[in-house]
Amino acid sequence: MEFSELIETSKVDHVLLSRPFLQPVKGTLCITSHHLLFASRAADKEELWLLIRNIDAIEKRFAGSSGIITIKCKDLSVMYLEIPGMEECLNIAKSIEALSSLEPTSHMYPFFYRPKQLNLQEGWDSFTPEEQFTKLSIHTDNWRLSYVNKDFAVCPTYPDAVIVHKSISDAALKTVANFRQGGRFPVFSYYHRKSGMVIMRSSQPLTGANGKRCKEDEHFLAAVLQPDKQGYIIDTRSTQAAHQAKVKGGGFESKTNYHKWKRLHRSIERGRVLQESLIKLVEACNDQSNSIDRWLNKLEASKWLSHVKTVLTTACLAAQCVEREGASVLIHGSEGRDITLQLTSLAQIILDPDCRTISGFQALIEREWLQAGHPFQLRCASSAYCHAKLKQEAPVFLIFLDCCWQMSYQFPCSFQFNEHFLITLFEHAYASCFGTFLCNNEKERFNLNVKEQTISIWARLNRPCERKLYVNPLYERNNLTIWPSVAPQSLQLWQGLFLRWNQSPEHQNEAWEQINHIMEHSRRKANPTSTELSVVKEDHARK
């Protein structure tokens, strides 16, 4: 299939582009295989360069002989194109619709994106299981690196290398994999140096209605714990839901067969409920009515902050088990690819200061989301505007980012990155020129040669000129565990993400610019050249 077949009209003149808080501009609209381009007639006016993949929904209406297309993006922005001529308008709309839902993955833009400054190799090997294992080995020799999943033969959603307890053989692992949904046997996730305890994750055991058992699974989990120690299994489903899962072949670890483990059930919403919550929240944020009551009502009705609170609270529980109870933790729900990953990654941010650095956070996203098999392509197929029937979409990763933001808001000096870093990750998870968030797991990425044929987002983000945009100027490493407050009064709407298109951009970044300016000033003053010193003095004289 040629892209050009999908483009009914590739260029229209005299189009009016309107965006909130910006003057409308007239110009020429072009459609290419992957982008919507807009060039205004005034040479000094900015152009629009919109990745068509970023378009979540388009709506068209007609006013006289013109058509107006509303473009709603996955990054939550909204813009309007007024196109002269009804046929032109229909053609443009049809082309956008066809190009924005382009299949297969190998036709997506990351496979065509070739910027001069970045090369294909960079960034892909920055955070490997091998590297993680080397770091772990400094502190404990209880764990080993297993290649049992070579060629993704045992678990299609795990990477080829995983860290497992040294007491379990690869043969036994295969048996355990058969006993766990989707083959997701318990793997190592985090080692807490202070207590020597670990966090592991898996999917549910397939006990079924008849209480099937797996000796290897039981032995494996027993062996992880020291003789006198108890572990906690945090099951992300209510007790009732866990029991119901048995009917469908799933289940949970019974106290009888896993006597060293204490099960804690926490009911956390998933899937469609979360997606609907996001849709309602964004609808509330875009509500133009002028009433505080209505706004607070809609904010409440969206339940978004309740979901954030539940996830953050349960992550704190996991961290408490590890740090305060001195116990190891196994986390799973059903598949162990969504909420499980929210919890293991948030617990690490709470416990481990390394995860609050820019590169540590990247490593965390690699380990606990990408390599751990969070199905990004399914979950982030559409964001808050798409009218299509909800299937597999869910803002699981966005809720994780929101929880990170809540913590960075409560501990403004403990995170090396700022909220723009989190917002950038949100944007790229939903639509990107980079290959990092393509596909649903490492196997799919391997099959499509993603790591050979696309560029890694880390290559871009770690370029010095780019990286400095994401640095929190207030950062000062805090080696302590950070315990976020989860009181309702402490949780905030993430304005920087959800309201950024609804508020005038003019003063939004004013404070950060000023802080950065001060920092810059401060750095220059540390080693001033004679010219700079005179500038500094002038600065002070002027004040």
Next chain:
Amino acid sequence: MEFSELIETSKVDHVLLSRPFLQPVKGTLCITSHHLLFASRAADKEELWLLIRNIDAIEKRFAGSSGIITIKCKDLSVMYLEIPGMEECLNIAKSIEALSSLEPTSHMYPFFYRPKQLNLQEGWDSFTPEEQFTKLSIHTDNWRLSYVNKDFAVCPTYPDAVIVHKSISDAALKTVANFRQGGRFPVFSYYHRKSGMVIMRSSQPLTGANGKRCKEDEHFLAAVLQPDKQGYIIDTRSTQAAHQAKVKGGGFESKTNYHKWKRLHRSIERGRVLQESLIKLVEACNDQSNSIDRWLNKLEASKWLSHVKTVLTTACLAAQCVEREGASVLIHGSEGRDITLQLTSLAQIILDPDCRTISGFQALIEREWLQAGHPFQLRCASSAYCHAKLKQEAPVFLIFLDCCWQMSYQFPCSFQFNEHFLITLFEHAYASCFGTFLCNNEKERFNLNVKEQTISIWARLNRPCERKLYVNPLYERNNLTIWPSVAPQSLQLWQGLFLRWNQSPEHQNEAWEQINHIMEHSRRKANPTSTELSVVKEDHARK
């Protein structure tokens, strides 16, 4: 009356003091005429030194042989005293109750407060009508300083000197005063240099049911406007309420008799409704339940943010009239001592960068609140906890401070002061060792010799060591008018004030401390001594 008569028990040992987020401490409780003192046994533990006037409500209950007194303060903090012995407890409670509702004003603590570093004269003459008039005269000679109110003979709630239009004689002013409620004839409030327009304020005209007129009032208001100009009267009552006021002798400026003035009615809540809103808000903030829904419901039900929004929106309207319509504005409701002052002062903050400086804001508080006769003593007699029947209490000044905070939050670099400055003013308006916020108007202050016998808060706040606590390190003078967003999504709960006792103090000020630290560093580097330079270099080497 001797204070000692009110003190039933002046000292109790073995008292346990508990406060949120602090370890309970055991020690000795003492009651003096004006303070509750608490000295712990461990010498290095902090003491409590609580102004009894700051106590809004106390509650007592008994547990075994001990009594527990809950102390709820006007600054919204709450603490608990566990006192051994029921009789001791009852005596303590009785003493606190008697001392905290102490009358008359001349017995209050400001008349006894004599710190070494501050003297009685300082601060009282910093912001006089004379000084204001001198500044005004640079730009226009249309106004004059009138002493018609010498000895507060014409209007008991105005200062002795007021700025009025030069076209009106003192004799005519006296006639106008008879036609305005409480004698509050229209006076000058603000001159906008850019447009040459003014903001004035007054009380309602006493037209009554029969439509009484006052030629002097009509002429005066006509003369203020240039021949071809229209003015706006912003009436802070609904049209209906303004009509109803006629029955009680009040009224409004009819179009027929004031044809150059266009009346705009804005219904703004006052009095008891506001006080109840504050009580509900604080109750919501203290709610210990763990549900986001309940919190957002209670926040909405309190209507606090709606009141803030209405006031801020109307202040923007006034500012728009002056800046965008190029029209002068007269603001009043009924008495013109509450909402009227909120609007005139907020409009000035929007329009005038001087009001956003520390000393300009102090001058604004002096002019538009203290000298303008806001009845601080009546309005701030109790805050959110007092069980007594509501009478004249209303958080009019607090809503004004909240609106200021909303603007400083939206324009983080445009205000020279930080939120601690606003919080400090809130605290001192409700309970203070300074005389500034005592009494309800200048006449009362004069009669009690407040300016001779108490210390001005400005004397304290303007001491360099104190002043630096209130400086916004991000401040950079912004000479533009600032237009705050009043979209519901843009208005925030003022956490720094309403939640400061409900959140762990540990990380609250972390960011500001870090910014101040950077600034300090930056200043030192501008002119480093050789020792400091080496420290700086070490600092960088360590990073």
